[in-house]
Amino acid sequence: MNAIAGKNSVILLVEDDPDDQELTKRAFRASRLRNELRIVNDGEEALDYLYRRGPFESPSSAPRPSLILLDLNMPKLDGRAVLERIKEDPALRRIPVVILTTSSQEEDVIRSYELGVNSYMAKPNRMDGFVQAIRDLEHYWFNLVILPGRFS
Amino acid sequence: MDIFRELVDGQGDPVVCLRDDGCVTYINAAGVAVVTAAPLQTVKQDIKIPSELLAEIRRLQAEDHEGMAGYVSLRTPAGLRHFEVRVKRSPGPDGAEWLVLLRNVTELRIAQRASQYRSAFAKLVSEVASRFAGAGLDEFDDAIEESLERIGIFAQADASYLFQFSERGDRMSVTHSWSSGRVAPLPEQLHDIDAQTMTWWMSRLHRAEVVALSSLTELPEEAQVERRILAAQGVGSLVDVPLTYKGVPIGFMGLSSAEEGRHWSQDEVHLLSIVGQVFTNALQHKRAEEALAQERNLLRTLIDNLPDYIYAKDAESRFILNNSAHLRLLRAKSPEDVAGKSDYDMFPRELASQYYEDEQEIIRSGHPLVNREESVITEEGERRWLLTTKVPLCDADGVPVGLVGMSRDITGRKQMAEALETHARLLEQANADLRMRNQELDEFTYIASHDLQEPLRKLVSFTDALQHDMKAGDAAEIRRDLDIIASAAQRMQRLVRDLLALSRSGRQAMEWELVDLNECVDLALDALEIRMGEEKAEFAKEKLPTVLGDRTLLTQLFQNLIGNALKFHGPDAPQVRLTAEEGDDGWVLGVQDNGIGIKQEYSEQIFAPFKRLHGRGSYEGTGIGLAICRKIVERHGGVIWVESEPGKGAHFKFSLPQREAEQSP
Numbered sequence: 001m002n003a004i005a006g007k008n009s010v011i012l013l014v015e016d017d018p019d020d021q022e023l024t025k026r027a028f029r030a031s032r033l034r035n036e037l038r039i040v041n042d043g044e045e046a047l048d049y050l051y052r053r054g055p056f057e058s059p060s061s062a063p064r065p066s067l068i069l070l071d072l073n074m075p076k077l078d079g080r081a082v083l084e085r086i087k088e089d090p091a092l093r094r095i096p097v098v099i100l101t102t103s104s105q106e107e108d109v110i111r112s113y114e115l116g117v118n119s120y121m122a123k124p125n126r127m128d129g130f131v132q133a134i135r136d137l138e139h140y141w142f143n144l145v146i147l148p149g150r151f152s
Numbered sequence: 153m154d155i156f157r158e159l160v161d162g163q164g165d166p167v168v169c170l171r172d173d174g175c176v177t178y179i180n181a182a183g184v185a186v187v188t189a190a191p192l193q194t195v196k197q198d199i200k201i202p203s204e205l206l207a208e209i210r211r212l213q214a215e216d217h218e219g220m221a222g223y224v225s226l227r228t229p230a231g232l233r234h235f236e237v238r239v240k241r242s243p244g245p246d247g248a249e250w251l252v253l254l255r256n257v258t259e260l261r262i263a264q265r266a267s268q269y270r271s272a273f274a275k276l277v278s279e280v281a282s283r284f285a286g287a288g289l290d291e292f293d294d295a296i297e298e299s300l301e302r303i304g305i306f307a308q309a310d311a312s313y314l315f316q317f318s319e320r321g322d323r324m325s326v327t328h329s330w331s332s333g334r335v336a337p338l339p340e341q342l343h344d345i346d347a348q349t350m351t352w353w354m355s356r357l358h359r360a361e362v363v364a365l366s367s368l369t370e371l372p373e374e375a376q377v378e379r380r381i382l383a384a385q386g387v388g389s390l391v392d393v394p395l396t397y398k399g400v401p402i403g404f405m406g407l408s409s410a411e412e413g414r415h416w417s418q419d420e421v422h423l424l425s426i427v428g429q430v431f432t433n434a435l436q437h438k439r440a441e442e443a444l445a446q447e448r449n450l451l452r453t454l455i456d457n458l459p460d461y462i463y464a465k466d467a468e469s470r471f472i473l474n475n476s477a478h479l480r481l482l483r484a485k486s487p488e489d490v491a492g493k494s495d496y497d498m499f500p501r502e503l504a505s506q507y508y509e510d511e512q513e514i515i516r517s518g519h520p521l522v523n524r525e526e527s528v529i530t531e532e533g534e535r536r537w538l539l540t541t542k543v544p545l546c547d548a549d550g551v552p553v554g555l556v557g558m559s560r561d562i563t564g565r566k567q568m569a570e571a572l573e574t575h576a577r578l579l580e581q582a583n584a585d586l587r588m589r590n591q592e593l594d595e596f597t598y599i600a601s602h603d604l605q606e607p608l609r610k611l612v613s614f615t616d617a618l619q620h621d622m623k624a625g626d627a628a629e630i631r632r633d634l635d636i637i638a639s640a641a642q643r644m645q646r647l648v649r650d651l652l653a654l655s656r657s658g659r660q661a662m663e664w665e666l667v668d669l670n671e672c673v674d675l676a677l678d679a680l681e682i683r684m685g686e687e688k689a690e691f692a693k694e695k696l697p698t699v700l701g702d703r704t705l706l707t708q709l710f711q712n713l714i715g716n717a718l719k720f721h722g723p724d725a726p727q728v729r730l731t732a733e734e735g736d737d738g739w740v741l742g743v744q745d746n747g748i749g750i751k752q753e754y755s756e757q758i759f760a761p762f763k764r765l766h767g768r769g770s771y772e773g774t775g776i777g778l779a780i781c782r783k784i785v786e787r788h789g790g791v792i793w794v795e796s797e798p799g800k801g802a803h804f805k806f807s808l809p810q811r812e813a814e815q816s817p
Contacts, residue, residue: 019610019636026617073602075775076754102605125609127616 009142012065013039014046014082015100016074020123023130024069024100031135035142038065043077046070047085050092065095067141070117072101072108080111087116094148096141165255166235169248174206177246186228186235186254202226205237209252212239223257234261269419276306277426284434292438293328296431300330300405303427307420309407310335311387314431315342316403321358322347324403334410336385353378357394357404364391364416388412393424395432402432461538461559464545469511470494472554481561483531500529511542515552518544525562537566592658595761596651604647610640650776654761657783662702669696669710669741672703673730676711680718687718693730697739699808705784710743712777713804717745722799731803738790738810744803749796759792781806 011033015021021039028037040046048054049062056062068086072079079099086092096118101108104122112120121137124130141147160167166183168176176199179187187202201209208224222237235254242251280299287295296314304312313329326342347354352375356363365371366389371379382390385408392406405428407420455462461478465471471490474482482498484490490497495504506526514521520543527537538559544552614636621629673693677684684691699706710730717728724746731742750758761779785792785806796802 017606019614019640022632022636023610023613023617076751102602102609123609125612127613127620130613 009035009066010063011035011037011067011069012046012049013037013069013100014043014074014079015039015069015071016042017071020071023127024134026127027130027134030131031138033134033138035066035138036063038063042074043079043082046082047077050086068095068097069100070097072099072103072112080115083112083115083117096147098137098141165253168201168252168254169242169244169246170201170209170250170252171247172249174201176201177244177248183254185230186226186233205235205254208237209239209250212237213250224254233258272306273419273423276302277423277430280427281430284430287434289438289441292434295434296328297330299427299431300328303423304330304332304407307407307423308409309420310410311338311385311408312406313338313408314403314405316435317347317401318344321401324354327403335387335408338385342381350375350378353392357392358401360394360396360401362391362393362421363406364421365389366415367412382408386410389414389416391416391420391424393421393428395428397432397436402435404428405431459561461561462557464554464556465494465511466554467515467552468494469508469555478559481528481530481536503528511555514542514544514555518546518552520544525566535563536561537563596655604644607640607644607647611637611644614640654776654780654783657705657708657780658787660705662705662787664700665703666698667701667703667706668698669706669732672707673710673714675707676714679711680714683715683718687721687726689718689721689726689728691728694732696730696732696741697734699739701788701808705787709781709784709806712781713743716777716804717743717747717802720745720747720802722746722748731805735807737807739808740805741808742803742805744801746801749798749800749802750794751798752796755794755796758794 013021013024015024025037025039028035038049040049046068049056050064052059052062070079070082079101083097083099086095086097093116097116098119098121099112099117100121100123102123109120119137121133124133160178161180163180164182166186167178167180168183169178171177179199184199187199187205205224205226208222212220212222220238222239223234224237225232225234234257236257238253238255240251240253241249243249244251280302283295283299284292300312300314304310310332311330314327315324316327317324323344324347325344326338329338331337352372353363368379368382368387368389387408388411390406390408392404394404395402405424407416407424455475456477458475459477461481462473462475463471463478464473470492471494472492474484474487474490479485479487479490482490495507498504499507510521510524513519520541522541524540524542525537526540527535529535539562540557540559542555542557545554545556547553614633618630618633618637621633670693673696677691683689714728718726727746729744731744733740733742759778759782761776781804782792785808789809790807792804792806794802794804
């Protein structure tokens with residue numbers, strides 16, 4: 001078993017669209033993932049969460065996520081900026097980041113990998129597809145790959 | 153008596169004793185020498201007094217002018233001699249009644265004649281010379297003809313004439329002549345004859361030798377042509393004197409006589425030489441004047457037929473010469489209209505003083521002004537562009553005394569260049585427009601593919617979810633799915649509507665007019681009335697200006713900005729205030745609120761289409777309102793920006809640059 005595949009490890013979803021949040025929650029439910037899904041509404045909130053600022057000051061309100069699902073197009077600070085900040089920061093860069101977005105533009109894909117994203121996924125249109133994608137994602141990141149543990 | 157006789161015999165002057173009947177009773181040796189060559193002793197009784205002498209003696213006897221002197225010229229063996237004659241009644245031997253005394257005054261008479269000739273000669277020459285001195289060029293021919301006649305008569309010749317050589321000396325023409333009638337006038341065919349046909353004559357004249365012939369028989373064998381021509385005219389003798397100018401033979405003049413055997417003396421040669429010199433000077437003067445006139449005419453024709461403006465000015469920049477083209481430019485009817493005038497009389501003061509200063513500098517420095525582009529205003533007020541070169545005009549010592557100007561009208565070229573430039577600018581503008589449209593189209597495509605995809609995707613996803621939830625029979629979930637589907641569809645609708653609005657705000661033709669912005673704001677407030685009431689908004693405004701613009705677009709601009717101020721309010725009721733400041737380049741207008749404000753780093757992107765700073769949950773809208781605002785301001789030539797801090801409200805400002813009415817498209 002994977003060193004980080006703790007039963008209650010947290011997945012952070014950064015997503016501004018309430019419908020997409022709802023959709024992701026349903027997909028998680030449907031795929032019966034045991035991981036806890038935490039949701040923030042935009043890039044700024046994501047950084048506040050990761051750095052435990054503002055409303056996320058108490059460690060219990062913002063447990064360090066094992067995986068970040070990041071939308072690209074968001075108001076204020078968008079996904080690209082968030083990704084850049086995470087990968088710049090030695091304390092955060094080990095957290096795998098998966099882009100989950102509607103954009104399948106080559107430019108966005110290339111730019112994301114250049115910034116050090118770990119995976120890039122286009123949101124499937126159909127519900128079944130979305131559920132399957134979430135399952136595959138969980139299986140891959142929490143069962144297959146070996147990631148550095150939380151040794152620090 | 154012998155002593156007396158010896159005395160008389162030895163007398164150098166002739167002495168003659170006569171009887172009443174004219175018989176000579178005595179004649180001394182000198183007398184014999186005068187009347188006859190025979191010796192005295194043998195022929196004394198037979199001596200015949202020459203008739204001219206006897207006639208003079210009889211005249212003196214009849215008048216009884218004893219002691220009075222008479223004169224007689226006698227042809228003696230020694231030649232023609234002139235004598236003074238005195239007669240005295242003095243009875244003597246052999247019945248002599250009269251004593252006749254002759255005194256040889258030949259030398260005296262010659263001296264007198266010479267003196268008379270010289271004074272007549274001097275008078276003639278001076279009259280000829282003064283005839284030319286006062287004559288105009290057009291009188292020269294008459295003056296020469298008259299002078300030829302006078303010297304012909306003076307020299308007792310029958311013809312006088314003037315020949316001139318051609319410039320190259322290979323041809324000659326008789327240009328002026330006079331004839332007494334005893335010699336035929338010089339024939340026409342002596343005009344433009346080949347000098348080669350009279351080589352003997354020509355060679356002598358070219359060597360500047362005088363040709364004097366007492367008889368045509370003196371002409372050598374090789375001068376057959378000359379002899380034939382002269383004989384045909386009835387010429388018996390002639391004298392020709394070459395004319396030279398600065399050592400170059402230019403022709404000859406001569407006298408001829410019908411008389412064969414006439415001896416031509418130095419006097420005639422001298423006369424011809426002196427008058428010839430007068431003629432030469434006159435002819436050279438005439439030639440020079442004609443050449444000058446010709447050259448002047450050539451230059452005048454040249455400058456008058458050039459399309460460029462050519463003019464000369466004196467040291468005070470007053471016109472002294474203008475070619476036809478320049479006169480036309482100055483609307484002058486004749487050169488007199490502008491001669492002596494300056495640019496101050498022709499052009500506006502400012503222009504004239506610029507020219508004047510340029511020109512004075514040229515005259516002062518001696519440096520030309522080359523290819524300067526300058527403009528003039530014609531009398532019709534039309535602006536013409538000239539390419540002008542002005543060079544100093546110097547006197548013989550090289551001191552500038554004025555200037556010569558040459559100007560080429562390049563208005564056509566200039567206008568073409570300007571038209572090209574305008575064209576290029578329009579093209580560049582059109583290109584920029586096109587680039588902007590392209591960019592907009594790209595943005596639109598991006599928006600169509602992303603922002604329109606979003607609600608569609610929701611429709612698909614939640615339709616799936618709905619089906620799933622219906623199978624499960626979960627009523628609450630079903631209701632939730634339907635809400636999401638409905639709101640996605642509405643969003644879709646609104647997006648399409650806003651996109652159209654954005655597109656229209658950029659494409660619709662603008663109707664430029666003077667717009668009172670207060671009216672625009674009133675219209676915008678009418679449209680926002682309900683929300684103003686709901687939000688319990690306070691509203692204040694300064695007096696707004698009237699500007700040139702599109703009424704509908706400006707109303708929409710205010711409506712969007714005031715709408716935003718109402719929408720993004722903080723915990724307090726919104727306070728909206730309109731501001732207006734007049735700047736250097738038109739007006740800066742503003743909409744200020746007390747709302748949530750915006751971080752500085754987002755102050756740019758909020759104006760991009762569909763850029764939303766807030767999640768859909770917190771504020772309504774598609775994120776297109778400010779994009780439309782920017783478009784409207786840009787179409788009015790202005791810029792839009794925001795001054796704000798989070799929590800301290802926002803002040804949206806936009807500029808409307810001053811526009812001149814005629815610039816409006």
